[in-house]
Amino acid sequence: MYQAPIDEIAFTLKHVTGFAADLEAGLFGDLSEDLVDAIVTEAGRFTAEEIVPLARIGDQKGAVLKDGAVTTPPGWADLYRRWCEGGWNGLTGPEAFGGQGLPTLLSVAAFEMWNSGSMGFAIGPTLTVGAIEALERHATPQLQQKYLEKLVSGEWMGTMNLTEPQAGSDLNALKARAEPAGDGTYRIFGQKIFITYGEHDFTDNIVHLVLARLPDAPAGTKGISLFLVPKFFVNEDGSLGDRNDVFCASIEHKLGIHASPTCTMIYGDGKFGDTPGAVGWLIGEENRGLACMFTMMNNARLAVGMQGVGIAEAAMQKAIAYAAERRQGRAPGWSGEGMSPIIGHPDVQRMLLTMKAETQMARAITYCCAHALDRARIDEGEEAKAWQARADILTPMAKAFSTDVGVDVASLGVQVHGGMGFVEETGAAVFYRDARIAPIYEGTNGIQAIDLVARKLTLGGGEAIARFLAGLREDHKTVEAASGLGATARKLAAALDDLDAATAFLIEAVKSGxxxxxxxxxxxxxxLFSLVIGVAFNARAVAASGDEAQxxxxxxxxxxxxxxxxxLKDRVLNGAGxxxxxxxxxxxx
Amino acid sequence: MYQAPIDEIAFTLKHVTGFAADLEAGLFGDLSEDLVDAIVTEAGRFTAEEIVPLARIGDQKGAVLKDGAVTTPPGWADLYRRWCEGGWNGLTGPEAFGGQGLPTLLSVAAFEMWNSGSMGFAIGPTLTVGAIEALERHATPQLQQKYLEKLVSGEWMGTMNLTEPQAGSDLNALKARAEPAGDGTYRIFGQKIFITYGEHDFTDNIVHLVLARLPDAPAGTKGISLFLVPKFFVNEDGSLGDRNDVFCASIEHKLGIHASPTCTMIYGDGKFGDTPGAVGWLIGEENRGLACMFTMMNNARLAVGMQGVGIAEAAMQKAIAYAAERRQGRAPGWSGEGMSPIIGHPDVQRMLLTMKAETQMARAITYCCAHALDRARIDEGEEAKAWQARADILTPMAKAFSTDVGVDVASLGVQVHGGMGFVEETGAAVFYRDARIAPIYEGTNGIQAIDLVARKLTLGGGEAIARFLAGLREDHKTVEAASGLGATARKLAAALDDLDAATAFLIEAVKSGxxxxxxxxxxxxxxLFSLVIGVAFNARAVAASGDEAQxxxxxxxxxxxxxxxxxLKDRVLNGAGxxxxxxxxxxxx
Incomplete structure (x- = not known):
């Protein structure tokens, strides 16, 4: 059974990211290490005691659509209620609206654990957090007043409506349209697909954020606007009014995350209300919707990265527990009676340690990304810009590497279980199924890689990446001075040379068009880049902290x-032809 | 929709393995290249027209157990009947019992295609073929007379009963017992799990081959005997008699291959018959059951390798078709209207070509393994031994590399489909689910790797591997002399050096204990070894044949x-510490 990896999370939070020093320096106000520890411990307890026991029924029963209403699996709505009561939904939410205003880094640690418990559960609140951020940054005070408090408390949930059948990775092709109604509101028409928790029974109301085009908007992504479309209208006193003209037409039958309803949403079909169109309120400026959405999307990418870390951790723990129990064969050096536990076989150890190492590398990268985002928010001027650039470089790796790790580790987990891994009741296969979506949504991992190469390497005229790489050389020096790390410093030096060469080559390719x-x-x-920083970040932290297990x-x-x-370097330099x-x-x- | 890769199969059969030269030299009697082509084409047609249309319902409905009887998905029993009528079950079967006695190589090509059509379908006959081989080599003439003809025609199917809850990879722990009845038969008692097609409605009778221990048998694998246990007794005239005391107690709810019933079989529970115990007949000698089973297991390993190749081919074809249709974004150099097909994006090309290349590498390795088995059978003396040693070296790679490729390629296939890949109706996810069992059963891929290192490197005092590696250097010379292969010769030379170093290191480790x-x-x-031979075998064939596409x-x-x-070499040499x-x-x- 899952146990929150408190030691690993604490090591990563404090030593890998540098958060402990920040706390000591008072950068996060009166937030103390004790409070951080308490939050992590309690999130771990909630996951193990409350989420994990409902994970299997979530997978088995899944979400069900009937007559336009989605029923979540038995016990799930109540689980969500208890989770909100714990204050978890508002962890990073604005204090003005009842949130706790805590760092993204803490949220990322918590979301790792929710995802270990059940990815199908954790993904719902992930979207609410995104909606809160978009409203907080871009919505009018009136809209904020009306919606934010209940989104922060979790009384209502939020959604992101981007994808249409012809517009997935390429939002240029978006067709949903919005017409000004003349009263300051808009009428939204169109179909959106793959809308996570687009309809459900967790909350009385659902706040949809919808991308659509105004009449005569420029073609492409510069003609897209963002709208808030509530499922039920909200009266001035905060009570719910009539149903808006939006409904869930179908839900997908998916490989995994069965409990999470993936909805086709129809806007403005005339099913509800007297006048045609779903009523929407503009968020941010007209035709600037994508900029608003990007706020959400970048954080969503990190959030999806946490799905990779969470799934990997859970799959790894399950595999280790099984390998410690299951006896087959006699491992080299086994002197006990009869068959040895398979955890004694070097090939099984290789698999388990690969799982453990990849999970920790992904954890280091995602947490460092979150930490950079936090520093970009609280620092000022050039410092803030530098932290933001660091986060921009880390985001595609936080998303893509971690979700690839999620799939790899879950697959190894099935392998360690042998034949039992292929039997659904064992509970290893569900990680393999759930994990597979994460490399796809929120920008496929291929798109993340292209973003890294085409946008991030030339950020600030190439200064950002140069600073980043120089930092890694500093890390290497720290590692070189440490003892007990075997060939780490030597291997890291060689890998850094590979990274430098590949980086220079790709910058040249991008510059030359x-x-x-x-x-x-x-x-x-x-x-290649992720492997290097996965090792460098962890190795530096070990060198600094002396953590022997790590x-x-x-x-x-x-x-x-x-x-x-x-x-990998060879492939970068010589593969294209x-x-x-x-x-x-x-x-x- | 799947189209049999006739060109790739023909290239591999004829040029990669050297089968064309064998045919010309008359090594396979009057078997002609025309007949080979006709068989491959017809197997491809049957797959595309008959198996593929029933694959989805097989996955969706699955096999169902009710009151001890297993019902296969709608249309499947009829599909099996038509497949047998086509003579496919007896392709390699002994001619004395109605088979066609064709080379294993042809069977391997056909099984690649059956597996592309539906792994859940193809796996059934795979086991019958194994049972036929075991009976042909080890059973008494009486048993052969009674069972072989109907197994060869497919009128009855065979099963392999090895695994017990405590005895999976390690057959030492086997507990099922067999007691001599005094009349030349035995009474079998015990429980077997994970028995593929242990019960079904394809055929009137099922012929179980069961491993069990005689009273006072030596401990470990030297005390295991093999028994034939029919579901229904067979009268002297070949008609079916009473039910034997064996039944299916449950079937597994699995990640994939849903149509294939995975049964828990109970022997000797007293459910059927008057006297306790399932009646069994000894195959081969007492306590020598494992040797008999090994005949089957080695071929079964190659057969599982074909599952990897077949799934990979099908997943790759589906991904290419989708990528050619789906439009998103504008690929570099795209000059057409609007969005380009995603097949134009270099990162998508990288994925599709990786799928295509890995599939062809696995195909080359498995077909070469089959070819070596054929030559070992038809050649004589030292020649035969050398071919057998070659097959012994290739078998673990044919199994493990190909099934890893099956999982990798199926996973990439989901990725190429984007969000649609995660939706079950698309038909990409099923490959990812089905493929996952192949690295596990018939000896996990870890066990295959250990077999390669611990047994095959020292085969014949190390002579076999030395000859094998020398052959690869010859291949390299051929490649070096060819043109149009880019950096292939140079890369292959470096990879051969890596292989030599890793081989020498591991031989030393094994020798020193x-x-x-x-x-x-x-x-x-x-x-590492598989990558080298995957390239070397194909490159040599291209150099010899001038095939431009390959x-x-x-x-x-x-x-x-x-x-x-x-x-990989680095990991072999420096990873253990x-x-x-x-x-x-x-x-x-």
Whole structure:
């Protein structure tokens, strides 16, 4: 059974990100290390005692649509209520509206655990948090007054409505339309697909944030506006009024996260209300909807990264527990009676340690990303900009590497269980199913890699990446001075050389406009970069803290995983030609 | 929709394995290239027209157990009947019993296609083929007379009963028992789990091959005997008699291959018959059951490898078709109207080509393994032994590499489909689910890797592997002399150096009895070895045949996949220390 990885989370929070020093320096006001510890511990307890017991029924029963209403699995609405009562929904919410205003970093730690408990549960609040941020930053005071308090408390939930059948990764193709009603509101028409928790029975009202085009809006993404469309209208006194003209037409039958309803939402079909169109309120300026949405999307990318970390941690714990119990064969050096636990077999150890190491690398990257976001918010001027640039560089890796890790680790988890892993009742296969969506949504991992290469390497004229790489060389010096880390410093130095070479090559490709070459190498580059920082961040923290358990894990990372970087660099530098040639001949363009 | 990859199969059959030269030399009697082509084409047609249309209902409805009887999905029993009528079940079966006695290589090509059509369907006949082989080689003429003809025609199906709850990978722990009845038969008692097609409605009778222990048998695997236990007794005239005392107590609810019933079989529970125990007939000698079973298991490993190839091919075709249709964004160099098909994006091309290349590498390895088995059967003396040694070396790679490829490629296939890939109706996710069992059963891929390192490297005092590696150097010379293969020769030379170094290191570890080190490096070594031969076998065939399409694919393999070998070698040579240290500290031994 899942136990919150309190030690690993504390190590990462405090030592990997530098948050402990920040706290000591008073950068986060009166937030104390004790309070941080208490929050992490309590989130871990809630996950283990409340979420985990309802995870299986969530997978088995799933969300059900009948007559336009979605019923969540038995016990889930009550679970959500208890979760809100714990104050968890408002952890990072604005204090003016009842939130606790805590750092993103703490939220990220908590979301890791909610996702370990059940990804299908945690994804709902993830979207509410996004909606809160968008309203907080871009909505009028009137809209904020009407909606924020109940979104922060969790009494209502929020959604993000971007995707349409023809517009997934490419929002240029968006067709949903919005017509000014003349009274300051708009009428929204169109179909949105893949809307997570678009309809459900957790809350009385649902606050949809919807991207749509105004009449005569410019083509492409510069003609998209963002609207708030409540499921039920909200009266001046905060009570609920009539139903708005939006409904859930169908939900998807999916590979995983069965409890999370993935809805097709129809706006303005005339099913509800007297006048045609769903009534919406503009958020931010007309035609600037994408900018508002980007606020949400960047944080959503980090949030999806936490799904990867959470799933990986849970799958890894389950595999270790099984391997400690299950006996087969006799491991080298086994002197006990009969068969040894399979955890004694080096090949099984290799799998379990790979799971553990990849999980911790992803944790380090995502937490550092969250920490940079926090610092960008509380610092000022150039300092803030530098932290934001760091977060911008880390975001695509936080999303893509972590979600790839989620799939890899869940797959290894099934493997460790042997035949039992393939049997659904065991509970290993569900991680493998759930994990698979995370590399896809919120920008596919390929798009993350292209974002890293095409946008982040040239950020600030290339200054941001140069500063980032220089920081890694500093980390290396710290590691070099530490003892007990085996070949870590040597391996890291070689990997840093690979990263430098690949970075220089890709910057050159981007600058010269050779986007085919840049994009061909993007995915191997993202993995190369992530492996390096996954080791560097953890190794530096070990060197600084002397954490012995993390030290042996770092050595495993360096001596068993980091050796991939040479091949990845080779692929970045020399792979494009054969991709182009083979695509031309074999993919019939 | 799936189309049999006739060109790729023909290329692999004829040029990669050297089968064309064998045919010309008359090694396979009057078997002609025309007949081979006709068989491959017809198997492809049957798959596309008959199996594929029933694959989805097989996944959705699955096999159902009620009152001890298993009902296969609607239309499936009829599909099996038509498949048998096509003569497919007897393709490699002994001619004396109605089979066609064709080479294993042809069977492997056909099974690739059946598996592309539906892994849940193809796995049933796989087990019958195994049962036929075991009876042909080890059973008494009386048993052969009674059972073989109907197994060869497919009128009855066969099963393999090895696994028990406490005995999976380790058959030492087997508990099922067999008592001599005094009349030449035995009474079998015990429970077997994970029995594929242990009960079903395809055929009137089912022929179970069951491992069990005789009273006072030696402990461990040297005390295991093999028994034939029919579901219904067979009268002297071949008609069916009473029900034997064996039944299916439950079937598993699995991640994939839903149509294939995975049964818990109970022997000797007294449910049927007057006297206690299921009646069984000994196959081979007492206490020598494992040797008989090994005949089946080695071929079963290759057969499972074909599941990997078949799933990968089907997943790849589906992804390419989707990528050619789906439009999002504008690819570099796209000059058409609006959005380009995603197949034009280099990162998508990278995924599709990786899928195509890995599939072809696995195909080359499995077909070469089958070819070596065929040659071992038809050649004589030292020649035959050398071919058998080659097959022995190739078998663990044919199984493990191909099934890992099945999972990787299916996962990439989901990714290429984006959000649609996660929706079950699309039909991409089912490959990801089905594929996941193949790295587990018939000896986990970890066990295959250990087999390769611990048994195959020292085969014949190390002579077999030395000959094998020398052959690869010859292949390299052929490739070096060819043109149009980009950096293939250079990359292959470097990869061969990596393979040589890793091989020498592991041989030394095995010889010195350092099994922990040997086992720690086994899985990376198996992948390293497989990548090298996957490229070498295909590259040699391109060099010899001048096949241009395969040439560009080989170049992609060499320039984008082979660069992994340096890191893998490093992991073999230097990984064990950190595994041991981290396991000791973190896995609480």
């Amino acid at each position: 050779d986007m085919a070459t840049a994009q061909s190498g993007a995915t191997p580059y993202l993995r 030290g042996v894990l770092v050595r495993f990372m360096a001596e068993n995983l980091l050796c991939e970087t040479g091949g 054969s991709i182009e040639a083979a695509a031309e001949r074999l993919l019939r363009l | 350092d099994m922990a080190t040997a086992q720690s490096g086994a899985t990376p070594y198996l992948r 040439g560009v694919l080989v170049r992609f393999m060499a320039e984008n996949l082979l660069c992994e070998t340096g890191g 950190s595994i041991e240290a981290a396991a000791e500290r973190l896995l609480r031994l």
